[in-house]
Amino acid sequence: MLQLRDLRRSVRLPSHEELHILRGIDLTVEPGDHVAIVGRSGSGKSTLLNLLGLIDRQTGGELLFDGTDVSRLGERRRARLRGASIGFVFQQFNLLERRTALENVMMPLMYGSPGQFWRRERLAMEMLDRVGLADRAPQQPSRLSGGEQQRVAVARALVRRPRLILADEPTGALDVTTGEAVMALLDEIARESDAALVTITHDLQVAALSRRSYLLDEGTLHDVTTSQAHDALSATVGIRAGREAVAASTGAPTGASRDATEQFREVQA
Numbered sequence: 001m002l003q004l005r006d007l008r009r010s011v012r013l014p015s016h017e018e019l020h021i022l023r024g025i026d027l028t029v030e031p032g033d034h035v036a037i038v039g040r041s042g043s044g045k046s047t048l049l050n051l052l053g054l055i056d057r058q059t060g061g062e063l064l065f066d067g068t069d070v071s072r073l074g075e076r077r078r079a080r081l082r083g084a085s086i087g088f089v090f091q092q093f094n095l096l097e098r099r100t101a102l103e104n105v106m107m108p109l110m111y112g113s114p115g116q117f118w119r120r121e122r123l124a125m126e127m128l129d130r131v132g133l134a135d136r137a138p139q140q141p142s143r144l145s146g147g148e149q150q151r152v153a154v155a156r157a158l159v160r161r162p163r164l165i166l167a168d169e170p171t172g173a174l175d176v177t178t179g180e181a182v183m184a185l186l187d188e189i190a191r192e193s194d195a196a197l198v199t200i201t202h203d204l205q206v207a208a209l210s211r212r213s214y215l216l217d218e219g220t221l222h223d224v225t226t227s228q229a230h231d232a233l234s235a236t237v238g239i240r241a242g243r244e245a246v247a248a249s250t251g252a253p254t255g256a257s258r259d260a261t262e263q264f265r266e267v268q269a
């Protein structure tokens with residue numbers, strides 16, 4: 001369904017220096033897959049997700065959706081494909097505050113097929129019921145707990161039955177137990193509809209729910225088991241913390257393998 005071949009994304013910094021965020025990503029995602037991507041802050045996870053979600057365009061390599069190179073499509077076709085085939089779940093729920101839970105879930109159906117449009121209220125209600133919140137349909141998000149808000153967001157992401165679900169730190173704003181419940185639900189509903197799920201997470205418990213885990217480091221993906229991801233994550237964090245501590249105590253620059261974020265900040269300063 002989704003094929004990434006040597007996918008690259010770089011940006012030009014104000015200094016005219018080129019920042020290579022993704023340096024050649026190869027990945028295949030099939031219907032029913034659940035892929036987790038872990039990586040330290042600044043490693044390019046959101047950049048990658050924005051490419052997968054057709055929000056951003058690559059600067060090199062190929063991104064194929066059902067065999068079509070989506071970088072060749074115009075904005076309107078990309079937007080249509082995004083709306084019909086991709087569902088997003090974010091760390092900060094991103095619900096509309098002045099609308100009810102039901103209205104939030106109905107929102108994507110406004111842009112759906114005529115059949116989805118006319119049946120929007122019933123379809124949204126069914127999805128709310130599926131995430132266990134049918135009785136909260138008339139409530140505004142501010143009246144719901146964090147876990148409930150994220151379940152509304154899950155219902156909104158899935159109501160058009162997308163074939164690809166992209167979740168960027170979906171449990172980041174929730175406590176551990178609530179996060180696990182939300183994640184299990186997301187995984188379950190994705191599986192039911194044979195959708196592919198790509199989850200970005202710092203949380204190795206969350207990554208453990210996936211079928212495959214990858215570590216994003218130095219702009220490339222490394223196939224890892226969850227325990228390897230754990231070691232690799234703590235190692236990079238450890239190395240970076242160590243390097244920063246040395247730099248802070250000596251005032252020395254942190255060397256060639258600095259984080260891209262640091263490079264960016266430095267260039268801006």
Ligand SMILES: Nc1ncnc2c1ncn2[C@@H]1O[C@H](COP(=O)(O)OP(=O)(O)OP(=O)(O)O)[C@@H](O)[C@H]1O
Nearest residue numbers: 011021040041042043044045046047048260261264
């Ligand atoms: N448009 C841009 N211009 C300049 N630098 C950028 C741009 N977009 C991303 N970056 C830099 O690229 C790197 C990767 O960013 P990204 O947001 O993908 O990281 P991340 O892995 O999602 O981090 P986090 O876990 O903190 O969310 C960062 O160093 C960021 O500052």
Ligand SMILES: [Mg+2]
Nearest residue numbers: 045046047168
């Ligand atoms: Mg991010």
